[in-house]
Amino acid sequence: MHPDWVRSIRDQCAAAGVPFLVKQWGDWLPWEPEYDPCWKSQNGKSEDQHVLFPSDIDNDPKWDDGLSFINEGQEHAVFQKVGKKVAGRLLDGVLHNEYPTTGDIR
Incomplete structure (x- = not known):
């Protein structure tokens, strides 16, 4: 995936107050x-x-x-x-590790 796509999603999440996670880049x-x-x-x-x-x-x-x-x-x-291990999860040198809250699930 193109890094600019991920940057755009990151910026949209920040503007909307939504947590943002980069899971992996793959190989x-x-x-x-x-x-x-x-x-x-x-x-x-x-x-x-x-x-x-x-x-x-x-x-x-x-x-x-x-x-x-x-x-x-x-x-x-x-x-x-x-390879996945070398590719890692950083976007522009930053680890984005935010998860949304699930609220009260029953």
Whole structure:
């Protein structure tokens, strides 16, 4: 998921006084140069690359079997697979760990 989507939800929750939680990023993080991820295509080929841009994916069918990853007029974010443990739960360096109250449940 794009980090800007999560930032928008965080800001909307803050404006509405609603608790906000980032549960996890999954296996993927926005690309950072300190990681050296291995990319695996849908057809099972692995390559070691520092970054994989959407245009690289669209121009090389081994990555997507012909599916387009580029939508005109939209910003793109490059992600890398680092694993859930490394990806963690931080958004912009902050742990958002708020839970809504459940009230009186019977």
